[in-house]
Amino acid sequence: MPVFFFDIGGTLADALLAADDSLTLRPRPRVMAVLDSLGEAPKGILSDPGTLPPATVAAALHEAFPGRFTDDALVRWGPKGSRSPFDEAVASVQPPGSAPVACVFVGEDPQERAFAREAGMRTAAHPVFARAAMENRPVLWTRIELPEGRELSDLAVIANAAEVVPVHVASARLVLAMASTSGVTALQQAGFTTDLRGSVEDTVAFLLRDNRPLPAVEAFEAFAGAPPGSRPDVEAALRATAVFGYVADELAATSAPPVASLGPAPGGVYLAAPAGAPVEEVHLPGAKPGHTERLLPDPALLDFRTEAPPGRLAAAFGDGLPSPETIAAVRAAVTSEVLSRHVARISGIEPLVEGGPLKVRSRDASAEDNARVVEALARRFEDLGLTVRLHPFRWREHRLLNVEAEHSVPGADSTVLITAHMDSTAANGDFVDADGDPRPYDPAVDPAPGADDDGSGTAAVMAAAECLRGLLDDGREPTRNVRFVLFNAEEQGLVGSKFYARAAAAAGDRIAGVFQMDMIAGRQQGSSPVVEIHAGSLVAGPVVSASDALGERVARTVPVIDSAVTVQQLTGPADPAAGRSDHASFHERGWAAVAVSEDLFSTPDGDPGTGTRQYHTPGDTLLDQDHNPEFAATVARSVIATALTFAGL
Known part of the structure; x- marks a missing residue:
């Protein structure tokens, strides 16, 4: 009888880490049915617990999958960066002198499947194909x-x-x-x-x-x-x-x-x-x-969904314009000085933690500082009294984390997300080796400050959380949950938001709308201020009109914040940012979402955008001439005021 070994994270379940390091595993769609369909076939685990004690992961596993993984001898913990763990798993179920036992490894990571194949295991890219692997069907x-x-x-x-x-x-x-x-x-x-x-x-x-x-x-x-x-x-x-x-x-x-x-x-x-x-x-x-x-x-x-059709939202919250009280609160909390202070800490101008020795070199998904920035941002959210959860996922050999912080409202019908991506890259930079010859970007050694992309959006999300804290302290309360999310590995193909949105859909989250800020500080000197509002979706259906409605709300708020700013509303499949930022991961699930940015894309007439000229280079710093904190504050205020109003404030 074949033996099945399963990876956990992203394959069997989505993982949630709380601030106290407690772990919750949420089974992925169709997984329980697949496990039960395998009947009496031995089922084990091959998974990397990361920094968590194996006992903690084992307890979460048994709580999420009661009675499914009962043989402790088949539960194996540890890194899977070579074929050795797979060789050891095969050897562990091979009685001496007996006929070879067929082993199947089920895991989403292609590198791990490659190692498993080298060890003689059959592999499946998803639990749905576990039986096909067992029967050697392609x-x-x-x-x-x-x-x-x-x-x-x-x-x-x-x-x-x-x-x-x-x-x-x-x-x-x-x-x-x-x-x-x-x-x-x-x-x-x-x-x-x-x-x-x-x-x-x-x-x-x-x-x-x-x-x-x-x-x-x-x-x-x-x-x-x-x-x-x-x-x-x-x-x-x-x-x-x-x-x-x-x-x-x-x-x-x-x-x-x-x-x-x-x-x-x-x-x-x-x-x-x-x-x-x-x-x-x-x-x-x-x-x-x-x-x-x-x-x-x-x-x-x-399984598409639209949680909050525009008509119902309009009926609930009037014309959608922020109240004078909300505008005043946002103006006070979201300033160029506040945004610059956050950007300085996560882009290496100032120490990451005030008074500490560490200055961030890079937030690239491959860089050591990425995890340190995650920890610092999560701690700041905790200081604001928000419920913080970390969402682990794997990209290549790296274990990365999305950061989520939420203010929950009892009886709320849905949740409003204010988001950005916290990672960076300098892949477009010019680098040379010791001999002065050109060489590729190396995230292990090269700086990637990412002050605009997307340090500016990350700073705006932090300022939004601080603004909400002030409103709560003044006795105001939203009618919807407000969730702040910082995605990781956006630069590697929207990986973090893909994992996040997939897990949110599996958990049955009710998301009313997503407000993504991706590069909001770039404005070339002497140019007119232009903000782009991207609602265009490549996904057909109700998500199109729902996203357009979110974009319209932001567009109407911008002149309330600063009448001198020109608004470019971009909708439909011709939107140049359709599918290109983290909001697209929510469109894919049928949720209303917009991405707001500086003037990034050229006009239909071919005029270039007036945003940063340091896109994906080491020159994307707070000190760059194209980095404009005042403009970033205008964009951030417009988005935050709209999102908080959308949440019922």
Whole structure:
């Protein structure tokens, strides 16, 4: 009888760490049914507890999965950065002199699956495919096309009863998924078209977008003779080919394992990347923020929702404009001095902790200071009397944390999120080696202060929490929960917010709206102040109008804060930031969300934005000439006043 070993975090369950280091595990969708379907087959654990005592994780495991992991000899704790733990797991269940025992490792991390394969284990990228792995049936990357008259809800019914796990919804007509051969058969028998793109094995999916215009000659030749109405498909194919070719060549130059194309995607291409292929480090020429998106498997991805339709919100809270009292409170708490002080501490100008010795060199997900910044921000939230929870997840070999702080309201119908990403990068910087020759960015040694991206947004979230504390101390109380979230690893393909939103959906969170601030301090000297409000969603349905309604609320608040600021409202799939910041992880779940930024993107006429010119370089500092704390305060005040009003203050 085969033995199954499961990873925990992101595979079996989503983890929550409280301020007292207590751990809660929330089982992921379909996991309980899968475990029970395996019957009497021995089931064990192969998981890294990180800094937590194994006993703490074991207690949380047994509370979340009572009676499912009863053999302590099959529960193994420790890092999985080599094949050794997998060799040891295989050896532990192999009686001397007996026939080999088949072992299956089920884990979301592609590198861990690669190590498990080296150790002779069969692997599954999701628990849904545990039996397929046991029976040595392949799991394939699959493009699922919906025929006319069929809805995503119809696909959800079939997928949730078969060995099918979606990873991205491209449109109402196309979904990228993992599917076993039996899952593919179930889809085809239900009338869905499947386009198979190769084995999943130890790969992970990415979506890469490209801002560059298509070559006119190439496009003309491709369109010549093409049937009427096919131009969008031809354009998509051309763009996908161009992006894939560039990425494949760049990775080949670094001797990375080859990637595979999974076909056209919204604005670019889907890629399947094996363990060790650093797709996140490839930057297309002229790439705009968020050009790379890591895709996560999730059976619940087709279960769309909109928690708070705009009509109901308008009825609850009038015209949506902040009250004079809220405006006054925001003006007092959110100042250029307050924002600069927060930015200085997390970007290395001042010590991270007042009076302490440490100055932050980088908040890059690969940098040692990342965890220190997380700890300092979490402690500040705790000092404000908020309930703090840390959301751990893994990216490559790193264990990272999202930071969440909440003020809960008894009987609240939903939650308002004020968010930013706390990590940084300097991947666009120019670096040289000891001989003066150009070399790639190295997050282990190179500075990445990220004062604007997204130190400015992080500072605004901290100021928002301080503002709420003042309002609460004055006796005011919101009618909705207010949650402050700082995402990690945004620069690695929106990874942190992807994990966070996936877990929130699995937990049944009711999210009324998300207000993301991503780069709000950049304003070139002499330029007119312009704020961009990005509500555009690549996800169809009620989320579109709900997000537009949030954007409209921010747009109406801006002139109340500063009438000299020009507002650019960007909506629809043509929004250049659609899918490109952490708000997109919430659009993907059907939740209303907006991202507010400086003037980042060029206009339709081609005029360049007037935001920072130090995007992703070591020059993105508080002292940079493009860093404007006064402008950041205007943007932050506009967003915070809108969000607090939206929460009922």
